[in-house]
Amino acid sequence: MIITCPHCGDRPFDEWVHGEIPVVPDTITDPDERDIDRAYFHNNTEGVVREAWFHLAGCRRWVVITRDTSNGVRSDIARG
Amino acid sequence: MNEFWEAKVKLRWAELADSYDVVVIGGGGHGLSTAYHLALRHGITKVAVIEKSYIGGGNSGRNTTVIRANYGIPEAVRFYQRSLELYENLEAETDRWIMHRVGGNWWLVHTEAGRRTEQARAAVNQAFGAKTDFVEPEVIAREIPGINMNPLGQFPVMGASLHHGGATARHDRVNWALAEGAMRAGVDIVQDVEVTGINTSGGKVVGVETTAGPIATETVVSAVGGHATRMADMVGVRLPIRTHPLQAFVTNHYERKFDPIIASADLGFYVSQTARGEMLGGxxxxxxxxxxxxxxxxxxxxxxxxxxxxxxxxxxxxxxxxWTGTCDMSPDYTPVMGVTPVNGFLITTGWGTWGFKAIPAGGEAMAQLIATGETPELIAPFALDRFARDRTLADRSSSGTH
Structure with missing residues (x-):
């Protein structure tokens, strides 16, 4: 899998650390429940997700990308 | 021999009826085992297992077939030991040869800290019913064929926890044996049918929608592998699950016998030999x-x-x-089983990389929960509400690989 870095260009995924951007659904309104959801629960989307990846072995910056989790073609990574 | 054995398995495929007491979504090991135990232990046979592809075609046919109970926390050791014992009896019970073979699971250590970790694992295993001993390097050098005791010059083998009951079995045969047993008892199992929706009324399950038409039922069990979240989304239940790929491979035939199942956390892999002589790594x-x-x-x-x-x-x-399977990973590396906030919607998920070994006990416990309406004590700690109650069961170091 190749992740396109806005600073370094196309770089292999083992240079990166994956980070989820948690999205708590609006249907959960209780503040405590929202905290629990943020800590433990996941949308686990099959499709396009917005994520933060840290370019550990490169520019050492957080980069927000979009990635298709259902897509077998792992190089199909777009800058978001 | 294989052809002979497989010809003996009699799978009778059913047509879906309009209503069932229980609908199990997912014809993998856990779904089939739940149906099997419902029918054979509790006499509940108005059960349908709905599989979108073919039975055992998901993670139940993609795992690396290790059966072990050497986990790191009491709740897990008890549960997996129960499963290990059910596996030992599964051939006699189903009258089907699942190629169950006990080889012992050796967890190698390469540091002083690793020695302490594995000594602790052996102690917690012994305390809660699993047979595990810490063994010194001399024993390893003598017992493990072809091992290099000082790999790469920086990972000296300094001991291991030896889990005597560590075993393997042929995964397809486990699925088929359970499916056959359930079918014979009257369970309907269908392939190439996908569940597209779960209907609820007043917070209770009333039926499922499938590509083969609607089915009325008051109990739905999601025994789905990687796509557990999609099932839960249908009834608005949030899951603490992320789906990750897990890869494995086999080599060509190795001519010598290699009995043990070897794992090394520091070297980051595990390996065993299949019945065909292939070395299986993950x-x-x-x-x-x-x-x-x-x-x-x-x-x-x-x-x-x-x-x-x-x-x-x-x-x-x-x-x-x-090959690759898609694992439903829970945050604490422990399964998520039992009831949900939606009445009649049960889940058995969070099987991550440790689902195969749990097939008999997982199905037994889910069947007991459905039959009695009470969560069995064995799986009560694995409840979905443990996250909100701040009672997570962190066990990554002993579940994280195989």
Missing amino acids: AHIDPEPSYSRRAGHHFVNSIARNMVALFPFMSGLRVLRQ
Whole structure:
């Protein structure tokens, strides 16, 4: 899998650390429940997700990308 | 011999009826085992198992077939030991040869800290019913064929926890044996039918929608592998699950017998020998969530060096094939089982990389929950509400690989 870095260009995924951007659904309104959801629960989307990846072995910056989790073609990574 | 055995298995496929007492979504090991135990232990036979592809075609046919109970926390040791014992009896019970073979699971350590970790594992195993001993390097050098006791010059083998009950079994045969037993008892199992919706009324399940038409039922069990979240989304239940790929491979035939199941956390892989003589290797999940089943060169590349360092004979072998499963990973590396906020919607998920060994006990417990309406004590700690109650069961170091 190749992740396109806005600073370094196309770089292999083992240079990166994956980070989820948690999205708590609006249907959960209780503040405590929202905290629990943020800590433990996941949308686990099959499709396009917005994520933060840290370019550990490169520019050492957080980069927000979009990635298709259902897509077998792992190089199909777009800058978001 | 295989053809002979497989001809003996009598799978009778059913047509779906309009209503069932229980609908199980997912014809993998856990779904089939739940149906099997419902029918044979509790006499509940108005049960349908709905599989969108073919039975055992998901993770139940993609795992690395290790059966072990050497976990790190009491709740897990008890549960997996129960499963290990059910596996030992499964051939006699189903009258089907599942190629169950006890080889012992050796967890190697290469540091002083590792020695303490594995000594603690042996102690907690012994305390809660699993047979595990800490063994010194002399024993390893004597008992493990072809091992290099000082791989790469920086990972000296300094001991191991030896889990005597560690075993393997042929995964397809486990699925078929359970499916056959359930079918014979009257359970309807259908393939190529997908559940497209779950209907509720007043917070209670009333039926499911499928590609073969609607079915009325008051109890739905999601025994789905990687796509557990999609099932839960249908009834608005949030799951603490992320789906990660897990890769494995087998080499070509190794001519000598290799009984033990070897794992090394520091070297980051585990290996055993299949009945066909192939060396079967695996490691840990891919770091990013994905539903992709592509297998990549990066995985083999990253563990081959360590594998060959520990077992120099493997340098003469070639990777024959590799594959990927999609694992439903829970945050604490412990399963998520039982009731949900939606009445009649039950889940058995969070089986991550440790689902195969749990098939008999997982199905037994889910069946007991359905039959009695009470969560069995064995799986009560694995409840979905443990996250909100701040009672997570962190066990990553002993579940994270195989």
